[in-house]
Amino acid sequence: MGNILLKIHGKAVVFPAVCPHCLQRADIPIQVKSPSRLAAHYVVATKWKYFTIQVPFCKDYARKYRNAQLVFASVLGLGIAIFITVMLITMSTLSDWQFVVLTMVWIGLAMIPFLFVSPSKHIKLVGQDDSCIEFAIRDRKYAQMLEIANGMAPSEINDGKRDDARSFAA
Ligand SMILES: [Zn+2]
Numbered sequence: 001m002g003n004i005l006l007k008i009h010g011k012a013v014v015f016p017a018v019c020p021h022c023l024q025r026a027d028i029p030i031q032v033k034s035p036s037r038l039a040a041h042y043v044v045a046t047k048w049k050y051f052t053i054q055v056p057f058c059k060d061y062a063r064k065y066r067n068a069q070l071v072f073a074s075v076l077g078l079g080i081a082i083f084i085t086v087m088l089i090t091m092s093t094l095s096d097w098q099f100v101v102l103t104m105v106w107i108g109l110a111m112i113p114f115l116f117v118s119p120s121k122h123i124k125l126v127g128q129d130d131s132c133i134e135f136a137i138r139d140r141k142y143a144q145m146l147e148i149a150n151g152m153a154p155s156e157i158n159d160g161k162r163d164d165a166r167s168f169a170a
Contacts, residue, residue: 003136004143005126008150013133016145019058020122023141028062029054034125051128057119068113075110 019026034051057065083102087093094102123142127134137143144154 026056079106
């Protein structure tokens, strides 16, 4: 099932007052992030472009998302607490790689709720430049409402691969 790619021209985006996940009334903004993107290489450092936007979701979804964040924070905190306790009791030390593996596994476990509740499943930022913002949207109706809210004709929807949408970039 492909996402719909949608380019909004202009500096600001107007979101419809419906939830991208269920099309019910939406009034709670949730931060939607774009993947960090390599913007440019510099001689001394690498610059990453990172961009977030607030998208309104329904109350129900906002609650689920907050719960997922709470589970993430609790599992992570619990892990640190258990780890410190075990280290103190056993007076043992881990090698660097053991520590890295343990940390990765634990962060992976803590992130399980986001497999089920992730705003980017419904609306995702895929690109941005000075003249437009590009989204990948799951629900066709929502994509049309977003277009209408931004003064576009709903027929401009491009269903398909991201590369197709790129081809008519300004
Ligand atoms: Zn919803």
